[in-house]
Amino acid sequence: MKKLLYAIAISATIFTGCSDDEEETPAKVPVEGEITGDITTNRTLTFGNYTLKGLVKVQPGVTLTIEAGSTFTADQADGEDGLVILNGGKLIANGTANDPIVFTAKTKIGGQWAGIIMYGDAPIVNSATAPAPQTAVSEDGQSITYGGSNATHNGGSLRYVRVEYAGLVFNNNTREHNGFSFYSVGSGTVLENLVAYKGNDDGFEFYGGTVSAKNLISYGNADDSFDWQDGWRGQENTNWFAYQTGIANYGMEIEAKGVNNTFFPKVTNITLKRAANTATESQNEKQFDAIQFKSQGNGDFSNIFIDGYASIEAGFGSAIQVRDLATYTNQIVGGKVKLLNVRLANTPVTFLSQNSGGAFTVNAASFGANFTTSTTATGAALITGRWANVDGVNLLANL
Template sequence: MKKFALGLAILASIFTGCSSDDEETSTPIIKVPASGEITGDFTANKTFAYGNYTLKGMVKIPNGVTVTFEAGSTITCDNATGENGLIVLNGGKLIAVGTADAPIVFTEKSKTAGSWAGIIMYGDAPIVNSAVNPAPQTSTSEDGLSLVYGGSNAGHNGGTLKYVRVEYAGQVITTNNKEHNGFSFYSVGSGTVLENLVSYMGNDDGFEFYGGTVSGKNLVSYGNKDDAFDWQDGWRGQLNTNWYAYQVGTANYGIEAEAKGVNNAFWPVVTNITLKRAAGTVTEAQSEIQLDAIQFKKEGNGDFSNIVIDGYKNQTSPSSRNGGAVQVLDLNTYNNQIAGGKIKLNNVKISNTDNTFISGAGTFTLQASSFNPNSNWSTSASSTGTSLSAGPWATVNGVNLLSNL
């Protein structure tokens, strides 16, 4: 009997010990967020631990310097302190890798659209700026920094951005001379990784590509006042997929594509696109006709497939405007890009939109038969558009930005 009791005691001590060990190993480690101010130009590599930081001024990451932000970090600007933004110069690298549950958020204190310059990245990937110059072409930025961009380095690597959200950017100081977007990519190359990015409630474009070869996967442009996605200078990213635009309040195009008037022999490829315009959304500039899901101008082109377009209706107030799925603005773009087979729109599903085609110049009639060969245009009722998973990375102030997909 004593041996039996002793055995029970030994077993009890073993199981008690296991329970204690389990409790110790399962206790969550609470990570205290760091804090600090980010100002001035970086001069050496820097890693910012998970935390809450203040960004002050037009902060630059120069050639040879890598700046890293850990997942879950929040970086806040204050418009009252002046012009603020994060600029990655050619040769510099930004490593901002968040997760679906712990995104990296760049925001502004007042939560007012157009309060800061957003994230600007420069590279030396190819652009087009002239129809006659065969040498690597360059141009000058429109962000007020007046920096030269362009080159021949198609594989330029400006870093990795994953699960990053930019809020309330798109500061416009002087139209076409000093204006910013949520994300601005100046001749950024294919070595750069852009995945699961959100541009939220900006005052200009959500994403703008100024030439280059970089591609973007899982991009969300929500509530931006100009275009959701915009490019010029002959941008030619080939691996783009899952783009979602939700336009509400004030907005122009879902996609605006142009190539500086150069009849080029290349084009971007984008699959799985959803472009939606909320009821009552009006154009930013009432003097312009800007109610189209996709507009091509100045020799802009592209190969697009699995597209959902919804809500691009005619506007009756405060002024009358035609709404449509696809507009070609000028005759050169029609002749060289549509008839030339360089614009491809396949498996398009259109709903709640008053016009399928709009002919911007009035000197041609854009229609399904305009596409040559005809396989460059097709519709499908089963097109699904963008496929994205909700989570904190695409949630702002408790609102799921993907709820209208």
């Protein structure tokens, strides 16, 4: 009897020695699936590995929700793939730092698919004479009209989302895609901790609108890291990091369709870096400045670190380029461009004038008090995690 009671006591000790908190949680198994066609009713994609087939369009009034850690793979062999959120539709794609939502390509080469495209009806400006609200037609080959008066348009929430090997281009300016394309997206949309990796066109492009974006990485994209037009005016942008390597043009290409506007975007904490021996897309146009202003582009920028924009030959390569006389006169001298707390490294030429539309010389005096330098500017600050790692490459190693 004593032996039996002793065995029972030992058994009780074994079974009560581990609390519920100490039990291992079984690994979550991803589902396998395909996403294709129009999304016409609210849909949630559970954690899984999906094939992205065709231009998948989230229709107006519909919400597509994607669980953290999911992966979507495009294959150019089946045609033009991409995820499109039409005006009135919503994408809720909230990953985490260690469980990002990843969109990639079967063939890991830039230009394989169309990336993520979102449409809204926030304000744009592309004409100096047309009354508001103004509209335009998309340059992605879908010929979708964008623009409007809904400044708070809400296209959903994208957090910790990575787009790889996008930038499918058929024809420049008429049918081309970026990593992320935001057409008149409004301030109600959340864009945070996003990565555009090794696409064949721009990493991020804003076509007007009022949306802001925080904690962005544009890495190895073949055209511009960040690009905008149509009078984009997001006000709460911060922590932008561009690393240009292989082939690339501008770190930031800034324009406003030639409209002398009185509004502008605001971006704080910017790091623009260019690796040695990075080439430009075309040998006929060797421009690769860190920041380029043209067509009345403007903005308020601060805490900027620029590194590696050394001239490959006279007249090419600088920290800040102004392309045309109208932009110089109305935006730079007119006080609508602020570049505050700028630190340069390995960038011998600070200012470059292209003299389109008439001769001018841009320099620090052109900005008045709106250009200041700093020896301590830190640029972007971003957290580490799987969201910023691709195939063993730590995207923040050069930050």
